[in-house]
Amino acid sequence: MKASEFYAPTLRAVPAEAELISHKLMLRAGLIRKSAGGMYSYLPLGWRVMKKIMQIIREEMDAKGGQELMMPITQPAEIWQESGRWAVYGDEMMRMKDRHGREFCLGPTHEEMITSLIRGEVNSYKQLPLMLYQIQNKYRDEIRPRFGLMRSREFVMKDLYSFDKDLDGMNISYEKMYDAYDKIFTRCGLKFRAVEADNGAIGGGHSHEFTVLAPSGESSIAYCESCDYAASDEKAELKVICAEVEEMKPLEKVLTPNCHTIEMVKNYLKVPIEKTIKAVAFQDDDGRLILAFVRGDHEVNEIKVLNATNALHLHMAEDSAINEAGGCAGFMSPIGLKDGAAIVVDLTVMEMFNAVAGANEVDTHFINVNPKRDFDAEKIIVTDIRMVQEGDPCPHCGKSLKMTRGIEVGQVFTLGNKYSKALNATFLDENGKEKFFEMGCYGIGVGRTMAAAIEQNNDADGIIWTRAIAPFEVVIVPVNAKVPEQLDYAEKIYDELKNLGVDVLLDDRTERAGVKFKDCDLIGYPIRVTISPKTLESNSVEIKVRRSGEIFHFDRADCVTKIFELLKNL
């Protein structure tokens, strides 16, 4: 490809709409343009990257036995009504009617579609397992689209669905996909983690989110550097932290005037924060009071509290509800509460000795609280309800966990028979017995993967592509394309590289050298080959590696081979 004929409009000024580095660079480098909130055109340069990522995905899907197909974007309401999700999906679904008034939606996902396609056609265990996928636009009318391709309303997604005859088969399919995802994101040159996720209401199986590590990401994760454990902050399991065993002293009430925060209590009583017990009061939708207790330096994880109490939603409790239960805001204690409130105590709290806790009276705290002795075991729920913190021990290997932020680029999920059951999709097993398919679904956000790659690989000058997904692997720059010797020389190297199968761009534009260099850095081609009067004179070429900034001078005779070798490590 010749740059003089290639449509790659770069911008000098940073568009005002972009906040995120990757978003700014995608606009400046001419990869994408916005048409409406959360809707983007992919320009030739951006689409080249998308196609390379899709190709990697296809190769890895096919390697696991996946078969590509293509389903309609527009889906009839009936199948969604059948699964019960037409009503549930809400405003996030883009809906429309045809001229006859029939209802349709633009597919936010394709479980219903693929299941209705399979049922009736696949009716024997002999046809299983089956893995079908497509790469297609998805539509989700997000409340707040943001960060360019990170959260958009129309986006390219690879979605694969697996069908198995039993749970063992389903788990094998899951493992295959997990492995494929690992290979895909590794090939894309991303630093990522497979993060343990909870699949909530769907239940029954496993779920992992593949998360690219980036400070700008929307999800927060805890991970271990010593083993491969990683989990989202809300899902990270935590082990008990045992305090040193002490002799239990008698429980005692002390006055703590105006000390309604842990910080104040700690300072007033001059005790370390690890010796205090903190209370957080919630109410659920039914008005039930839920009291959560964690160590003073810990934070309550609302999701875990939710799960421990089977509540649907939590909000901060009204003072009146606290008083009714016999408590006192700011001085809450599990000791001496009336029945009715759910009391959830973190595991670590139970291991504390001679601690400080509220006394359910104004300006009063207990000292020498020993939960094992003083809490009424019958009335409390003891479980892990704290939020993970940097330095917490890894549940797998015990080393310190680290916290980071990340971008979720893919997810693998087992569905069991949720959809096959809802849509009555069955087959006959070895015994002639009718069974529901055991399914799994596996998605990758292609645009988000591109954005994440940029987010993770850039500098002040622009993008730094990994060779595998770079729009071009090599760019050849004759510093003055008006000089025939330079252009001829460049064209010969261009042809030779092309013959070797290298994806190469010849920047034959008659721009000044500075403009071309700036564009090269901005767009981020892994290797730049410069042709100038100096290199012509010595019959050589100058090579610049974008990522390292290294500069090499190769003889004309073997430069093509050397460039080819260099590429292998990029």
Next chain:
RNA sequence: CGGGGUAUAAUUCAGUUUGGUAGAAUGCUUGCUUUGGGAGCAAGAUGCCGUAGGUUCAAAUCCUAUUGCCCCGACCA
């Protein structure tokens, strides 16, 4: 849906307070010079001042409504 911001040239932004002929830089076109890190000189083209009402002799500017976009939050997974 709540809070905040914003809308003027292809892009980034002045101009709005105090109403009076639409501005700059970059980009674009043409010519000459220049050619290893976003060149110089000269000549150009480019605007429903988001939209709709209102006030006024006169509105980019004041008033009302409305819409788009950006950020924070809630919601959703």
